[in-house]
Amino acid sequence: MGLYNIWVTEKCNLKCTYCYENNKSAVSMSDETVRDMISFISERYDASDYNMINFHGGEPMIAFGRIIDIIDTLSGKGLVFHYSLTTNALLLDEEKLKMLSARDVYISVSIDGDKYAHDMCRKKKDGTGSYDEVISKLPLIKQYFPRFRIRMTIAAALSDRLYDSVMSVSQAGADVIVAVPDLYDPEWTYEKIDALKYQLLELDQELNSEGTVFVFYKKPDICNPQVCAGGIEEINISVNGELYPCSFVTGNRKYIIGDVRSGISGDLLRKFSVFYGRTNPVCEGCGREKICTSSRCKFINAEFTGDFLTPSPILCGFENMMDSLERMKLNIMA
Template identity: 30%
Template sequence: MNVTIFFTRNCNMNCKYCYEGSKYSRDISNSVLKQVILFITKHMKKIKDNKLSIVTHGGEPLMAYDKIKAFVKQTKEVLPNVEFSMTTNCTILDDDILNFIIKEYDNISVSIDGTREAHDLNRILRNKKGSYDIVIPNALKILRYRPDTIARMTVNSDNVKYLFQGVKELVEMGFSHIMPTPDEFDTNWDEKSLEELHKQGKLISDYVAIYSGNRELDIGFIDNATCKMKNSCCDGGITTITIDTDGKVYPCIIANGLEKFCLGDVFKGIDGNKMKQVHLQDQQSILECLGCKRYDYCTTTRCKIINKIKTGNFNEASPITCNLENISVALALYENEKSKDIDFK
């Protein structure tokens, strides 16, 4: 069972591409957190699942550090096999926080967009200054103790031209696990920027192929496409759950805060009728995508909620998502010397 918990909506940064930026600011209460543990325990028994992974999310999650610290301790006492994950902007880090996350977290991701130019273009502080000079020293402190730390790069149409150089610099800093993540909600992707993404991806593939360092590199966006498993039915609200700061329960993080997708709350549980309504579209085919070789693997054919949010129609694929999927596959094939031309829409 995978649970994402929003501990806070607050953030000390003002990233230009942040999808949480326009939403309300609020921290989760102690009463909600107490109920979260009870809700998770009960739901796991209901679905007969004994594996639990929890993402402590935000905002910037470490702005609610004291609550996270207490919650992790309490949860591990009740559910000792739980795994914890977190992505942090790496601007809030002292010795206490550092020692806590390297000891208690199974997976740590830090948000770094690569080069100084790419990072400071979008990842700015509330005072409108770039955060690179704060983030890098803190990220390297974490990396020193946790070599498995993931550098998560958000790639959009503005900073895509820095992608390869950013990956190269992160490798030189010591990162082995790098996750360039194209921003699917960036409406400014066009033929030119998509072609640039493809070009930058090929440069990364060439670099990884000749890399002679003493460690294996894992570059997510490029490596994952051909290993992607065939789509299963949406498990939102079943084995995947997102809990907002007010205790409301949603099928996934993309739907969080959208009342029409709310399934219930941690106090009263999940409403079966609401669950059925959310999953009504699961078995509907996307007619325009029938015949595509990626139909059974693509995000747009599995996640109808993201289609609704991006296009206004559960069964209409986003052209941006489609193109990004094609590029991901083409780059994976390029690694195997099977590069094919891409037909951009």
């Protein structure tokens, strides 16, 4: 697999309460960086791989022209990629949707639930909520992307509204919903995490019968293999062309592994790849170790605990809740 996450811009037209991009400088990728990045990607291209490019931001639609140029340049060179992007939808219009659809770009729209939940987190620069504007775009989006995806971020303070939030976006026309808890939120407690289980059970029963795809917690779009491939099969390219092994640490120069001009430094990558596939000492003997995010995602461990081989207690709490939920589902089916 060849997966590239490209930060085309750090600019955004929203100021979400949980956004890690808020403190970054508001710049977009320069012409020169785009040119060097295309050479870098082209040199690594292997037609026998599954090749994917995911456009990140900021709000990627602010750099819409850039995105189209990158896709058209790569396809002009005969390179075949699957494309995706996640957008807050505010800048989407029919013309842009037509252009994205013609290039087969898979669209995810960020909506955090019903109006109350969404407006509490996803605010415009003037402090007002963005829900009404986003929701008004969904019929047009659905016209061009019938299976578009909703990407929900779940804040701890809104965890008791998970069921209502998911049902609300489902009723707004989404058939694919991915809800991911904000792991950086310091308000998560084991009680709050455990309380999600009953809402998730209800959602499972409700949405399955409607044929909606609903995924909670695990991000199916990041990395599925159980051993991290950061810097090997997955490359994250920051707005200034620096290379990072994981989307969670992109822009944090502690984790830099090269840049689009000089390529990946084997020495820098080895500092991190030595941890890939290793068992976390505290996880030895845990029944969930084979599928737990902390076993695979050493950068997430490092970000939360400062140690590549020590999982965050909150992440462990989510894994245990999911384990208990899966057992409850099996009991219901038995």
